[in-house]
Amino acid sequence: MLKLDRVSKVYRVGSFGGEQLRAVGDVSFEVRPGQVVSLIGESGSGKSTIGKMVLRTSRITSGTISFDGADISRYRRTGELKEYYRRVQGVFQDPFSSYNPVFKADRVFEMIRTEYFAAVPAAEWRAKLDAALRTVRLDPAQVLGKYPHQLSGGQLQRLLIARALLLDIELLVADEIISMLDASTRIDVLNLLADLKERGLGILFITHDLSLGNYVSDQTVILRGGSVVERGATRRVFANPLHPYTRRLLSSVPQLHKTWAEVDAELRARDAGAERRCAYHERLPDGGPDPLAAVDEDHHVACFALDGAPCPDAARTPVG
Amino acid sequence: AGCTGGSGGAGGTPGSYPREETLFVSGSLWGPPANWNPLMTWEHAAGTKGLVYETLFLYDPQADEYIPWLAESGEWTDDDTYQITVREGVQWTDGEPLTADDVAFTIGLGELESIPYHNVWQTIENVEATDDRTVVVDFSEPRYQQWAFWLYGNAIVPQHLWAERTEEEISAGANETPVGTGAYVYETHGQDRQVWSRNEEWWAQEALDLRVGPSYIVDIVNPSNEAALGQVLQGSLDLSNNFLPGIAQVLESNDDVASYYPEAPYMLSANTAWLVPNTTREPMDDPEFRRALAFSIDTEQIVSGVYGDIVQAADPTGLLPNWEQYVDADVVAEHGFSFDTQEAASILADAGYEDTDGDGFVETPEGEPIELTLAVPSGWTDWMEASRVIADSAQQAGINITADFPDENAIVDQRVSGDFDLILNNERQISSTPWTYYDYIFQLPVRESQSTVNFGRYENEEAWALVEELATTPVEDPEAMTDIIAEIQEIQLQEMPIIPLWYNGMWSQVNTSVWTNWPSAETENNYVPTLWANYHELGGILMLTELQPASGG
Amino acid sequence: MSTEQAGPPTGAGPAPGGGGAPPDAAVPAGAPLAAAAPAGRRGGELAYFALRNGKLVAGLVIVLFFLLVGLFAPMLLPHGPNEYDIGPQGAPPSAELWLGTTRFGQDVYAQFVHGLRSTFLVGLLGGGVAFAVGMVVGFVAGYRGGWVDEVLNMITNVVLVLPTLAVLIIVAAYLQARGVAVQSLFIGLTSWPWAARSIRAQTFSLSSRDFVDLARLSGRSSWKIIFRDIAPNMSSYLFMTFILLFGGAVLIAAGLDFIGLGPTDGTSLGLMMNQAVNWGALQLGMWWWFVPPGLGITAIVGALYVMNVGLDEVFNPKLRET
Amino acid sequence: MSLKVRDLRVYYRTLAGDVKALDGADFELADGEITGLVGESGSGKSTLGKSLIKLDGRMRYVSGTVELDGAELPVRDSARMNDFRFREVSLIPQYAMSAMNPTRKVGRMIADLLESRGERFRALRPELVRRLELVGLGEQVLGRYPIELSGGMKQRTVMVLSTLLDPSLLIADEVTSALDVSNQRAVAETLAGFRDRGFVKSMIFVTHDVALVNQIADTITVMYAGRLAEKGPAKTVVNSPRHPYTRMLISALPEVGVSHGERRLSGIPGSPPALLDPPAGCRFRDRCPLAFDKCEQEPPFAEVEPDHSVACWKA
Amino acid sequence: MRRYFGRKLFVYALTFFIAMTVNWIIPRFMPGDPVQSRLARASLQSPEASAAMQAYYERLFGLDVPLWQQYLNFWASLARGDLGISIWLFPQPVGDIILGAVPYSLALLLPAILLSWVVGNWFGAYAARNRWLDNTVLPVGYVLTATPYMWLALLLAWGLGIVAGLFPVGGAYSFALTPSATPEFVGSLLQHWFLPFLSLFLVALGGWAIGMRNMIIYELESDYSNYLEALGAPRRLVRRYAFRNAMLPQLTGLALQLGTLVAGSLLTEIVFSYPGLGYLILQAIRNQDFFLLQGAFMFIVVGVLIANFIIDIVYVLVDPRTRIQMQGGAA
Ligand SMILES: Nc1ncnc2c1ncn2[C@@H]1O[C@H](COP(=O)(O)OP(=O)(O)OP(=O)(O)O)[C@@H](O)[C@H]1O
Ligand SMILES: Nc1ncnc2c1ncn2[C@@H]1O[C@H](COP(=O)(O)OP(=O)(O)OP(=O)(O)O)[C@@H](O)[C@H]1O
Ligand SMILES: [Mg+2]
Ligand SMILES: [Mg+2]
């Protein structure tokens, strides 16, 4: 459905755009219908930038993003773009800043209505809206006609999801949609995403919290400094993290029933016998579009030396 | 020449001028002194001509008399030849004597196109210094009036210093170190002042027993009239030749301040303010309409309301009071005008101007609406107020005039190109002869751009022929002049090419606390009380010879 | 954001203004966002503070007072501002002629109330034009960013460092017909830069907010987003900007009028001062001729500025007295 | 017993009335104890933290006492409180990124601060440098402007500065919320290290991330709607929470290894009460599956076992 | 750093270019012809003479060539440092005239700007900490900023000058003196300088005081102030930091306000007949003196630009933030 093919983004920064900042480099992955792909990485690793490019609010510097085979950067006329937005929508990190504070919260629905459903009669619209709200388990009477500050973060976040559902979307870009929420509301939203996925929605789930990614996703993409370091089925990546960065992330996640020290020890123990080597150099990519090397079915990894340091294995294994 | 340059001290005490020896004046410098070239008659530092450079004659309009000055005498030896006898014993301030060569040289400069008196050379054939003291000027067709005007209006420059100069230096040079023959020499100048100091060797001290009172004249550039008013009140100005609205109030309350007349109009008259209709435009091309316009204007209101009675209403002919003898009372009685709304209305009605559409304003006989604009430079407050009065009173008579206040330069433009309905103008000063006045009104031919005269583009061959005749009438023949002028007046009053409204005053207010014996209607001293540029030779310099220190010292 | 704006927000409150340009950014950048925030939530609260804010109320009362006088007093007068001989010439204030007469016996009060009209008109038009230009430039630069921003920013900076009054003097001097409208237009066209700059900064920070992206995702056009989504968020800020531009325009106009470059038709407070000075009111002690117009301007502009502070306090809780 | 808080009530003055953000806190902190203060947003965690060091303009002290190392803290009297700040009680603010004067070099700022507190910068400098090196910063940060430091460097500098005078009590309010996991870990471990080295005696670590708290805290304090709900040893609170709120909170946390398909977690229905006019009795009553009549009375914050207090009738 | 200043310089150069072009264009496309106006004042007798002189002077001023060429000539002679010859004060070179006026304008402006800035900031800083001062400084400040420059000047001229007679109300020094190094002359200079200075100073003062007060309040609310207070720093230190930081925006404000202040000085100079640039500009306009106008205007523009540039540099020196950002954001 959604396919990123060696997508890069370079920001021009400094006066007159004098300097360049490579926020995303050569990223490739795919989101299929009914699949949740979580994009995980530390702050500044380019997660949001990818989300924005998918949503066409940020220009792609190179590479292509295609949706159902069509290159989305080709959409020029507002009509085409509007049609794209009917199928692809986004929800952002901060529910409070996603609402215009001077207007009532349900204005987000009104915008959809004026732009997409101008012809729909009021009653029908109302029914549609109620249905969407119920899907996200909100009581219309409780949330409509209120100002954003009168609603909780979880309610606001769910309203945004309802808004996206109104359009019968096929892909949802969820950019850190739960990091601002309380632990208790967080899980509600996650569960909701999981339900939607069951109904065939593709979700690009952006987060820096591995436990959350782990909870909902089928596929995981680990991002570092704008590049993918490891990618694959969530199960595999979490069970057998190959790239040192993935491992470091994993060891830093605070866990309820394990201390950091225990996790460290565990990882160390697991590696005790085997020598950790750069899997990339053993399994070079076959020159296809994907710059990662496949280590297993549905598990790909980049060279360990991604951050510029020479790879300890590079000398041993010639690069094709 | 830096404007603030520290050009040394004055006289003995460096840096300051003793109050009791110094005359503080203002009203003649309209900007920082920029040049001392007597040939740039209109923009040299006032006093360059008159105080430093001198003319052959003076003309005293009060006494209607030519006073030989650098010339000991001058006469028409025959119809075409004028002979000047140069005064003996006159010295340039560099020590060289003034000779006939200097005079001949100066007249000869008029051959250059860029010299303002180039026009006299249209009639001069030859100038020659026949000896040290005699200059003979040969004319082709002498225009006596014009020549008389030249004789007292133009300064003589020293040949030994000027002969080497280029045309540009002569006609447009700053002449920063003026060397003249006059009562004063250049002392210093600044952004806001010009200082003259007395020439102790001045020839007139011996020759005429005249001695100017003040050792120094500090002529203050007046940026605003109101500042001058304050300074006169304080006594820091001795003579203000500024237009000071409100002076009437001051004169009544402040004993130290005086003017020429102790009561209204307080001032002598210096020029006539006219309403100039554009006679090429409808309906101003109709003499009857112009006459009606003349009757409609409430000049009294201007005189008292706007000016607080410091000006006088003009005679219907517009001739200044010193030309009173040329006014033909009979003609005026028959054809003259005065403020009379009724009369204005009936003249209009008789000529076919009626209010056909009922808007309160008359239309042309063809039924076209009349909407006239009176343009007066923005910022000329007295005229702006006057024009409001004119518009108001004309409207009373049914003539739709509105006052408009464009920028001054825009008005000059309109005036030159003839792109106006009505304007106010007063660009003819008092002079020795009414010829200058009529030359202004009637001059022909009308050109594409009328830059100096006949702005209304009034064409009347007959009147112009009379003016030309006047030009060639000898100055010594007043009867002949009177006759011609009477004829001109008859045409003028019937045709009303321009409408004289009031006489602008020879603004002069003095403070007597330091200097006394100022010109006054009540004493013998009747010289013109002003040091405006070009008024020194009309008697301004003589005023200076009459001044006495108040301290009696 | 380019380095241009790198510095902290500039100036607060009516910064130095005086006879010309209005103060720079009225409120430090942080504030207005907080300020703009929640109209609804704090609607009642805002009204509550507005009514209890002495500065705001006092300023508003003064401005309204003069506005009403300017609107209605001329209608109640039997004579025009420039009619002669309404009273004796140069009469001091009296029971019949409240502000005395000019040297021509014109009614100073009549001139004053008519002058108020043009003062408000200039403020409204001049401030309005500046506001409009400043808004468009600021919004577009802040929203579009990139080279559009660079270019607009450059233009803004150019106009900003131009000594505006000097330019205006030149322009005004060579205008043939000078009316209040033309004057206002030119004032407006030269006094927008600081407004544009601060609006740009606001827009810039607002347009990075998620709700703007959300509006884009809803298929809205840029203009709609700017005026329907971004602008309402800075409405209080915009309003305050307008007030300052209004006051600035009034002061500039007064300066132009004073040196005789004012409207050539009609009257204005600056023109009154100009005439009073030209006709020696200072020297003749006719204070009633030049004191009221200046006082009028000072009162109106001062009241506007005070109002602005009041508004600032209302919108921005940090400034409220606790 | 380094800190003893008794019935501390601090309200916010607002137009609509007092917001009872901290309504009767009763707890103690032992020497060397790090307690993690957790709870939903708006439960009063920051209010409690601030009450112990500096009330801001809109906060109103209502009642209660705070005792630190046996001396009473004059929390209501900001001027007298000054003697205790920094030396006895110190704070690492949430806004570490902007906590330093942007126009002063870090070293100058620290010197200014120390001198103004009557300390000699010269004398303390070696210790300062030592501690900076401890957190991986060189002496050279002192010669830099804050803007020249990265976010992490700024945060570590502030941490060192705040604890330089070895305060008895350190309040760390959400110092890790803005960080990603690896930085979170580094900061948290550094703070624990500070305690281990004796730079601070005890610490209140405010966060809403229970899992994080569990890594470094000795005890966990749970707040709900302006009140303390539970306080006990970290292990106990995580593994066998007594308060229903704590229980639900912990069961709502996904963990690495837990996925939706395998085990569906559930949140806490409802939302906390408004603090402007909170209901009488147990404030969790409306959301509590165990609620019963007695909950209409306010449950005391009582010790159910040594060092473990809970405010619930069913505990 | 170099890029930053390069960019600034580019903006300044552009400003200069645009300003000068505007100033060149406007008078030339407006009605009126300076030579004609000049000759009109001469009231020459004969039209022939008038026409001849018109041509003569047009050639002299270089007004006889096509406009585009005049424009190029203008820049060409400007490059040579030649500002042309004044029409109004013919035949003085414009440069000389302006150099004569500039000292007066500077003498008014520099002290007025700097003192009002310093004193205003000082007052404002105190007002922010003192309820009583706040309640007096603030209203007075508002009244002062809202005062039209010329009106305050008028009031001062009338009250202190005319009524009280304490100060002269016109000119730069007594007419009884010539410039010299005597105490008398210097005293006279100061006496004449005082009122115009005072009026400029007062109007500017209010704005700075208010700006400072507000900035200080914001700074006192900032995170670093909060942190300092939480660590028990005394009020004094917090204030000091706030003051220092509040100064920076005020510095930018100064740069932005320069143009306005210069404009204000024009009005003041006019009221007090002070022989500075303002008076020159007014006269140049009245007399359609293109060249003098260009010259005077150029001086103002250049002055404002230089002052702005100096402030830019000072700003960079005192605010580390700009320095860093200019280097492309280290850290
Ligand atoms: N508009 C922009 N202009 C210039 N640089 C940008 C812009 N937006 C993002 N960047 C830079 O691009 C990089 C990636 O940013 P991005 O927002 O995608 O990160 P992220 O992974 O979403 O981080 P976070 O977890 O903090 O949201 C960062 O270094 C950021 O500074
Ligand atoms: N300045 C204030 N004025 C009024 N009410 C306030 C103010 N600050 C906080 N509150 C209220 O006090 C309560 C407690 O706030 P506090 O900031 O202590 O919560 P918190 O637990 O720190 O939440 P968070 O996790 O979001 O930081 C909240 O209900 C909040 O709305
Ligand atoms: Mg992001
Ligand atoms: Mg908090």
Ligand code: NI
């Ligand atoms: Ni490798």
